[in-house]
Amino acid sequence: MKITAQEEYGLRCLLQLAQADPESGLPVKEIASREGLSPAYVEKLLRLMGKAGLIHSIRGVHGGYRLTRKPTEISLGDVVRALSSLPSTEEICDRHTGNLEHCVHMSDCSIRSAWTTLTEAVGRFMEQVFIADLIGPERTVAKRLHARIETPFQV
Amino acid sequence: MKITAQEEYGLRCLLQLAQADPESGLPVKEIASREGLSPAYVEKLLRLMGKAGLIHSIRGVHGGYRLTRKPTEISLGDVVRALSSLPSTEEICDRHTGNLEHCVHMSDCSIRSAWTTLTEAVGRFMEQVFIADLIGPERTVAKRLHARIETPFQV
DNA sequence: CTAATACTTGACTAAAAAGTCATGTTTTCG
DNA sequence: CGAAAACATGACTTTTTAGTCAAGTATTAG
Numbered sequence: 001m002k003i004t005a006q007e008e009y010g011l012r013c014l015l016q017l018a019q020a021d022p023e024s025g026l027p028v029k030e031i032a033s034r035e036g037l038s039p040a041y042v043e044k045l046l047r048l049m050g051k052a053g054l055i056h057s058i059r060g061v062h063g064g065y066r067l068t069r070k071p072t073e074i075s076l077g078d079v080v081r082a083l084s085s086l087p088s089t090e091e092i093c094d095r096h097t098g099n100l101e102h103c104v105h106m107s108d109c110s111i112r113s114a115w116t117t118l119t120e121a122v123g124r125f126m127e128q129v130f131i132a133d134l135i136g137p138e139r140t141v142a143k144r145l146h147a148r149i150e151t152p153f154q155v
Numbered sequence: 156m157k158i159t160a161q162e163e164y165g166l167r168c169l170l171q172l173a174q175a176d177p178e179s180g181l182p183v184k185e186i187a188s189r190e191g192l193s194p195a196y197v198e199k200l201l202r203l204m205g206k207a208g209l210i211h212s213i214r215g216v217h218g219g220y221r222l223t224r225k226p227t228e229i230s231l232g233d234v235v236r237a238l239s240s241l242p243s244t245e246e247i248c249d250r251h252t253g254n255l256e257h258c259v260h261m262s263d264c265s266i267r268s269a270w271t272t273l274t275e276a277v278g279r280f281m282e283q284v285f286i287a288d289l290i291g292p293e294r295t296v297a298k299r300l301h302a303r304i305e306t307p308f309q310v
Numbered sequence: 311c312t313a314a315t316a317c318t319t320g321a322c323t324a325a326a327a328a329g330t331c332a333t334g335t336t337t338t339c340g
Numbered sequence: 341c342g343a344a345a346a347c348a349t350g351a352c353t354t355t356t357t358a359g360t361c362a363a364g365t366a367t368t369a370g
Binding site for chain 2: 314317318
Binding site: 005084 | 267297
């Protein structure tokens with residue numbers, strides 16, 4: 001259970017766009033150099049987010065990428081879904097069938113309860129956090145997230 | 156952000172041990188056939204959990220694997236750590252440095268706040284759930300987890 | 311003491327994810 | 341109209357993760 005490379009780098013690229021002038025857009029090269037990534041890789045990440053409708057591009061000399069929506073209207077969940085996927089219980093059950101066609105625990109699976117509980121909580125978090133919330137100094141952002149989502153997983 | 160195959164299958168194998176007679180232990184072959192996995196793969200998963208000290212084995216004709224601790228004393232976090240790792244913020248920052256030696260956001264990273272918040276919540280969940288909690292019918296387990304962890308990520 | 315059961319290990323292969331490359335298209339500046 | 345800037349894309353290579361294999365060692369029943 002980890003944050004994947006695509007999720008991490010894709011989010012960073014999107015955040016660059018969110019912080020750039022919304023009128024002019026940002027060229028791939030510029031994003032790549034700001035993040036220390038190869039332009040080819042940044043293209044690929046932007047492509048994924050473009051397919052998901054989060055960004056669009058303008059070709060030609062003064063081209064570049066821009067957000068299609070405001071940073072207040074793009075959730076962390078939107079971004080992660082574009083780049084890989086949020087964990088979903090169905091996916092786990094469908095993919096992890098071992099050597100058989102169906103999972104042996106199909107009808108009654110206690111592990112499913114655990115993943116569902118976890119998965120739903122992670123999903124809720126990701127839908128409540130917006131790109132706009134992630135702009136600013138680290139401390140400020142941390143406070144903002146904690147204020148928004150009080151006592152996550154309270155005991 | 157997903158549950159990995161190793162985490163899923165490893166947990167299933169451990170749960171088989173938790174449900175088996177603690178005196179006699181369970182042979183690899185038996186676990187494999189109950190879960191629809193290859194014996195070779197089950198060996199590998201058990202090896203990982205053995206290294207983490209969660210289980211131990213007895214060789215010979217009446218051998219097999221057993222838990223070293225009671226199911227009430229093994230957390231979901233213990234299992235996931237043995238099989239892959241819980242997401243940790245340091246790991247993300249160390250591994251995702253792009254083409255550079257250090258991450259460009261080293262000194263001040265707002266994304267780190269988001270991953271830290273999420274990561275800590277997931278970690279708390281995993282430490283609060285024990286293998287013993289996962290034994291029983293799906294509905295029962297679901298209720299148990301929800302009762303234990305009220306309104307996770309409350310709005 | 312030997313055959314059968316069962317764990318042990320390191321090296322191997324296969325599949326998926328991450329990241330790159332080459333080639334092409336669009337737009338604008340001079 | 342070129343040349344340059346910048347996006348577009350499919351195929352490719354590399355790396356990581358998943359899963360298998362072969363050749364062991366330990367234990368016990370007979």
